[in-house]
Each structure stands twice: as C-alpha cells, then as structure tokens.
Amino acid sequence: MYQTKIAGLGKFVPENIVTNDDLSKMMDTNDEWIIERTGIRERRHIKKGDGNTTASMGVKAAKIALERSGISKDDIDLIVFATLSPDYYFPGCGVQVQEMLEIDTCPALDVRNQCSGFIYAISVADQFIKTGMYKNVLVIGSENHSGGLDFSTRGRSVSVIFGDGAGAAVLTRSDHNGQGILSTHLHSEGKHALELSLKGPSTNYWVPEIIADNPQGDDIPYYPYMNGQFVFKNAIQRFSEVINEGLKENGLEVSDMDMLIPHQANLRISQFVQQKFKLSDDQVYNNIQKYGNTTAASIPIALTEAWEEGKIKDEDVVVLAAFGSGFTWGSAIIKW
Secondary structure, eight states, X not given: OOEEEEXXXXXXXXXXXXXXXXXXXXXXXXXXXXXXXXXXXXXXXXXXXXOOOHHHHHHHHHHHHHHHHTOOXXXXXXXXXXXXXXXXXXSOHHHHHHHHTTOOSOOEEEEOOGGGHHHHHHXXXXXXXXXXXXXXXXXXXXXXXXXXXXXXXXXXXXXXXXXXXXEEEXXXXXXXXXXXXXXXXXXXXXXXXXXXXXXXXXXXXXXXXXXXXXTTOSSOTTSOEEOHHHHHHHHHHHHHHHHHHHHHHTTOOGGGOSXXXXXXXXXXXXXXXXXXXXXXXXXXXXXXXXXXXXXXXXXXXXXXXXXXTTOSOTTOEEEXXXXXXXXXXXXXXXXX
C-alpha cells in the first residue's frame, strides 16, 4: 500500500473581527464571562457583502494549499469537503469548489461530521490514496457559523463560541516509508446525537411547521442546541481515548508526541487534555482565543498556523484529535 503525506496547507478567515465586547452589545454577556468559560477573546465573522461563503472561503484556503504543495489543480483526483454549514441544502460544497477552481470533472465528496469533519475527511482521502485509486486529494474544512446563530441573550451560551473560516490540505501519494499519515481512528455514538444538534429546518421539521408550532418564536429549533456540560464531559473522555488509541496503534508513547492539535472546541477542554497527558505548552497548539470554534475548519486552520510558525518540523509526530456533534470523534497520527 502507498503512504499518504500532506503536501500543502492553507487557511482563510474573514477580515471582520468580532470581539467579546462587540457581542456584549448584542446580548447580556461580557468579556470576562466568555473568557472564563471558553478561553475565546475574539472570532471572525463573515460580513454582509464581503463575498465570503462556506464554499468560497474553502476555495481561498485551497488555492494557498495548492500553491504550497506544488501540485496543479488539474492534477487533483478527488475533492473532499467537510462542513456543517453548506451554502445550499443541496448540492454540497464539493462541487462548488470543483467549479470555482475550474477543475475538470473530478469527483467531489461532502462529509457531514461537524467538529470531527476534517478528521473524517482526512481518513477518507487517506484510504483512497493508500489503495492506489487516487494520487492527489484536496481536503477542505470550512464553516459559516455566523449566518445561523442566535445573537440574543437566549442564544449566548452557543453563539459566543463559534466563528467562520476555512482550512485546506493537499494530500498526495508518497513512497517515503514511515512518513505521512500513519493511521486514522474514527468513532461515533449516536444515542447522544441531540445533545449537540440543529433540528430544523429539515425534512422532518420544515419552515411552515416551525412557524405553526412557535408563533411567538419562544422555542426556535433552527438555532443550534448544546448541552454544554454533557458535551464537555464526553469530549475530555473521548479525546483522551482516541489519542491513546492512535499512539498504541503505532507503538508510540505520549513522550513521542511532538505536537498535538486538538479541535478548537473550548480552550478549557484543550487545557484539560494537555494536563492529563502532561504536555508542555510547546506540544499543544491552540488558536481558539482569536478564531473561536470553527468546527470542521478548526483543525486545518490550526495545523496550517502551527506549520507556518515553524512549530512542526520534519520527522515530528503530529497528532490531530477531534470530538463533536453526533457524537463523533477521531484522531490522525502523522509522521511529518
């Protein structure tokens, strides 16, 4: 079987910075309250008229990743696009990227695994490359959260957390034995699906039904719902399990880990995991403080920044890990 390596990385975030103080003008909250609970100081939001959408942000990140990889867009064999906030109910963003990049008729696949989306997408791409079916795969994680959040006091527990942005990676076939993606590990537990969910509009609960059931707008299911403490408890457990699973699979110890890049869900979760594994600040990369939780985009944005800042070097063991809605979780072990 072939080995899969990451040939290029890219990220894009909107220019519009929304601080905690900005949010305090929309809802009953403040900077101290948000930082204490999430670690977030600011996030990026698409601004009306700036031309950014989930797909177009993904394209901007992809162009950077492609340029850095040295691989032409015309040599991309497959696009895998991870998001929970597509531009349209259908079609998915993958085909939009293919059209925007002017790539010929390559396949495009959309992944809907929310916060774990990029890990799942990486795993899918890895299998296609390892089996020899495709050589070059473009993987994108992109989110437009701000278009669907409740910016009132009612929605503050969720709305203060999320931001917009995109990250991309070009994966390619490698003959370097022992380098590249060593393994990926995916899990789900659907019995907790509604603890972090968006119920409608959907084919089960369409707009006319929502209006009929909620004439006063007191209970609006087209905003995200999160059972925060329950999600937090499960996240720290599953993060630890799936990181250990990946290390064990490859005969590695915690001491072999050069860089852990967790999904940027909540800084408190990342800090808990860091303390549990007794990792130094130099071994864990967090940027949720300035971008918030960008769901499927959070890992590729953080991975790109860590690489740009020289925190990831050749031969480093890099661990990616995520947990989110579904519940779904996963990890990827990479030898850089």
